[in-house]
Amino acid sequence: MIWNSRAISTAIFVLVSSFLMIYCTDTLKIPAAMVSMILVASKVLDGITDMFAGFIVDRTETRWGKARPYEIFIVGLWLCTWLMFSCPTGWSTTVKCVWIFIMYALANSICMTFLTANGTPYTIRAYKDKQIVKLTSYGSIITMLAAVIFNIIFPTLMAQIATSASGWSKLILMLAVPLTAIGLLRMIFVKEKYTVDTGKADGEKLKVKDIGVVLKTNKYILIIALMTFVFNFVCNMGVSVYYFTYVVGNVGLMGVLAAAQVISLPLALAFPKLIAKFSTINLMIAGFLISAAGYLFNAIAGANMALLTVGGILTGAGTVPASMLVGLVLIECGDYNEWKGIHRMDGTMGSINGLASKVGAAIGTGALGILLSAVGYSGDAANMPSAAITMIRLLYGIIPMILYLLTALTLKGYKLNKMMPQIKADNEARRAAVAEKEK
Helix, strand or coil, rough: CCHHHHHHHHHHHHHHHHHHHHHHHHHCCCCCCHHHHHHHHHHHHHHHHHHHHHHHHHHHEEEEEEHHHHHHHHHHHHHHHHHHCCCCCCCCCHHHHHHHHHHHHHHHHHHHHHHHCCHHHHHHHHHCHHHHHHHHHHHHHHHHHHHHHHHHHHHHHHHHHEEEEEEHHHHHHHHHHHHHHHHHHHHHHCCCCCCCCCCCCCCCCCEEEEEEEHHCCHHHHHHHHHHHHHHHHHHHCCCHHHHHHHHEEEEEEEEHHHHHHHHHHHHHHHHHHHHHHHHHHHHHHHHHHHHHHHHHHHHHCCCCCCHHHHHHHHHHHHHHHHCCCHHHHHHHHHHHHHCCCCCCHHHHHHHHHHHHHHHHHHHHHHHHHHHHHHHCCCCCCHCCCHHHHHHHHHHHHHHHHHHHHHHHHHHHHHHHHHHHHHHHHHHHHHHHHHHHHHC
């Protein structure tokens, strides 16, 4: 529970961020296309900070450890999130845009970047391999449950409290204070205990050019990054609130759909055995195919809650492996680097994947705004053009279905699952030899 406390906090942050578009368009009255430009522009900064954040973590050595100190960024993450949703409505559109850009960039390009970069280095120094699989699998239930509870409660709170700019500020503050405290728990209580930096690269000072070496040597991290990009593109479009507002006609029913997705939670209990039998990557492939089937139900559902519930259960269950087990394949990528005789660069691996995640999320949100603006979205149900409704339905069904099918096909190119027994054996032998030599 303590280890997953920070994952709970950042997972809720991601879900809260998905409401930024509707906050900006409907409360601040900023044009959707302009909001999209803000989000995409912030990714330019992300592209710079992500690579260097991982590199900085990889070079860090303190009495608290390599990765543990960077957990403190959870404080800045929630402070910036609250400020982002506390923009005064009396400001001009330009000043509002500048404010949103600064807060969004600080939250994502700085705070979330370091929280992503330190994840894998912290994990492999706090726990052993079998512990990590069980911790990731069982801990994911807690994180998923927190996300489901948020998805059930937040739409209702949003309808009751976030009816004005001050209401949005109050609602986000109600989340920010406890989630900051929860997010700090693992930094306080979980220490780094193990050393994993061995091999040919040991003793060699890490250089910036080593980032390029990793990208040239390890094609598998690029496959995982592509998967993460598509996954976050789809999950962060934020189209659900538009769908339930303008197609279903009742945004409160989003909570009903979220409650139905609790059915998928027990799947995580079977992950250790399923991973041992089929591998993590094969679970992810199966998950994307299941989600694609769910989006097919969404495409034909219209306002039918029975079909939407089936679609929600399938899409929710299918995304469990990709959302909760990606850390395990990042560790495999680090093991592969070590096996190839280069620096593990676990922080950099996390940053590459983190960059893909944030770019996917921003472009997903940006695409929503641009596409809705292109078809004449007005923000007024009484004057909503039919083309806007059609676009919302496509984004809630057919488009993500196609993207997930293509992602499942791409993941077939990931071959490390078949190589890991040999890689782990060779790495352990090398570590043992290094330890013996140092005696």
